[in-house]
Amino acid sequence: MRQIKTKTGIGRWLPRKFDREKAAGTLEFTDDLRFGPELLHARAVRSTIARGRILSIDYEDALKVDGVIKVVVGKDFPHHFGLYLKDRTPMAIGQVRYVGESVALVVAESEDAAEEGAAHVKVEYDELEPVFDPVKAATNNDILVHPDLHKYDHVGFVTPQPNTNIATWFRIRRGEVDKAFKETDHFFEETVTCPQIAHGFLETHCCICKHEKASPELTIWTSAQSAFTVREIIAKGIGYPLNSVRVIAPPIGGGFGGKAGMTIEALCLAAAMDPDIKGRPVKLFIPREEVMISSWVRQGYVARIELAVSKEGKIQAIRNSFWFDTGVSAEYGANPVRSAGYTSTGAYYIPNVWTDCYAVYTNKPFGGAYRGFGLPEFMGALELVIDTVANKLGIDPVEFRKRNLLKKGLPTCTGMPMHDHGLESIITKVAQKINYDQKEEPIRPGWKRGKGIALAIKAPAIPADASSSAIVKINGDGTIEVLAATMDMGQGTYSAFAQMVSEEIGVPYDWIKVHFPDTKSHPYDWQTVASRSTWSMGMAVKQAAISAREQIIKLYSEFWEVPEDCISIEYGSVICSKLGKSERLDERIQNGFKMPDGILKGGPIIGTGSFTPPDIVYPDLETGQSPKSVVHFTVGAVGIDVEVDPGTGQIVVNNVAAGYDVGKAISPVGIMGQIEGGTIQGISACLMESMSYDEHGRLLTPDFTDYKIATTMDVPSSVDAFWEEVPEELSPYGNRGVGEHSMISPAPALNNAVYDALGIRIHSYPLSRERVFKAVRALSNGEKDFWEWPYELEQVFRRAKKSWE
């Protein structure tokens, strides 16, 4: 019997933790922390060229600026940092590799002085020819972005190819691909391109570092998704023990992957560890424009997909070539490339698979984690191809998808058998919700209307040993504090954890607090990424809560002299119906119970929980095969009903439905928010987002005026969000993550809908008005396919296409 009663456990719609402070505007983000007059401010001097040798850095004039106290340069702080591949120094040493790379750091008594000082630093370069397009960089080694690639430390599952620009090469070799292609009834080859895009979180990067004057102790306050991973990367980079680096992560204003791993902390540290500065905190606030030119981006890609399909409409083989534009660093970006690779049959069963995914260095900002982690990229291409192929074969695209679905027990591309899921019923529901089977008249006269569907699939792309731990402390008044070093960046995990604790301990949700991470007090958690927290940290929180509950019940059983199973905790009170007793949790939980034998027993109750995924095996480096490549997959589908104005290229979304199999909804309000927000972020990416560079590698879209993200004027009135609950076996409550998944398939669904509306396939994202308008014109010239790219990708594609022909 579960000895618990609560009205605020899992599955309930409850107001979210910290919403009140957020609504009031009183929640302190990193930039809101105050450090008093001893605080120093740093500002980076950034490279104005894409590739070249640094000849000189002259900062004499900067030092003359009132308030400037120091200028540090790359060679002063020559440590290498990186999560999976240590290819990054906080500042350029000897040479620069992209426009925006920091070459010096000016430290001053005020932000204004630091900014003015930075404007007075003169850097001279010997310019070298850069490389921007990933296919060129991958196939021609004349220009090496990292000539020292062979020297960099990296984890075993990343495979840099020395003397090339390939930072990692992930392969799947499964079945008899050549034979399948030779014998197939139908052969298709399609290509898709997509530029780099920006995270667009509204809180820019911000960090404060303080190194003690007399001892090797470091404190970092930072806008980071993953306090412990920042600690680990920093500690390893500078050779400190873990307990000498304290990372405090205040609430963050959006992450989407862009604040995962380590971002600007090492740069700030270059100042804080300077002998002249030690002892004073140094703040590094990155203004919007610098965020745009110098932060992680979602990798751009050039994709080629070949499919072999039987006359029954079954996919027999797939051959994938994905060139990911990872920019100047693949320290993190190597992993989304793998993630795409080991999911490279999407949500389909395909017996013969050949996949090459490359992370290719170019002289652009670096690719990293971005909501969806390789899958919006991969599915953004595959789901177009599936749709195109279905249409070419004259099979309804929904029917074609269902016919080839990766059902329970069928192997994924790594050979791991798929678990049970509710995708088929989700597809049916999504189709119903947008009236997929009905060709409807456009609402706006003269416009064209169309509908499209796309599937989503993704596993948490985590190292095999990505662990979590949690502490649940019962206070002397029955209130509870949870230490779980997940970052609640708006996805609402703290609410989910509080609901789990309420479910297990029977105290009301309002009595439970979950604290923002501080590595000094919190137990370890790997990262808040990969849609893993409610699952992985959830395992630890649940275990910690159960352990606390068991301690409470054991003490009461001894105190009341009744068996443990006569005791329950209901709505915050401990109850024994046999004795007719009901007592609120009080200070005895903290200070001990005077037991019937007169002895004081107990003391503060602390529940602990730890979790590590037990059985992941890294895919084989040659074949990509593994009996258990990932912990599980979350699957889903998106359906979009659009209208296109052929006269202007404008696209309006009439209706969008999105459903995912979440296993179990712990916090429905959180899931709803993730589906709504991710769907719109996906639509935004599809319609308007592109990091565009000129021929010198200078970003043409360094602010929200030029880099468009969806506003209230661009979105539908609502998102028809729903979920199914086919439980996950190894999971706290059967739940699976959904935070990233909602962004995977809106873009291809929208693209498919536009194809349905217009009858021409646009192979390049984004579907900007200008591009759609051009596609309409191409259609009137009898074209059925339309490609167009930002300048440098256009070069890529021209060249690539030639090499393929």
Place this chain on the structure above:
Amino acid sequence: MTKHIVRFILNGRAVKIEVEPRTTLLRTLREIGVISVKRGCEEGECGTCTVLVDNSPQKSCMILAMEVEGRSVTTSEGLIFPDGELHPIQQAFIDEGAIQCGYCTPGMVMATYALLMRSPDPTEEEVRNALAGNLCRCTGYVSIFRAVKKASAMMKKLPQGAGDR
């Protein structure tokens, strides 16, 4: 740089601050601990710094502090009732799940407040227009549309003038 004194009403209370002529209202407010105004861009593009100057919504990064001399400035903190209760607009944002990271929220709340003051029962079109200068990357706006609708209904239930701050 020489400093000047600027006097204005901040959330109902008279304040007197020394500022440099080039300092924006955003930085000035943050300097004195009004942290609900956020610097999302400082270029007038994102709306995280939205405040009311008299009764009109303004991006405080686009105004110099000296420009508000003698005027009244209201921020999200100023909407909270004296007993600590949240304003119906703030409450509606919570009720409708319209808050995720919360970085855009104070600005959104102020833009909504300005809208509902001039148009207590706005159409969806009006809501979209009124909030068009406030970006939100997390929610996709759909929950914010619901929140504005709910706030409008909640405010109508208040006694005349009780929601004015």
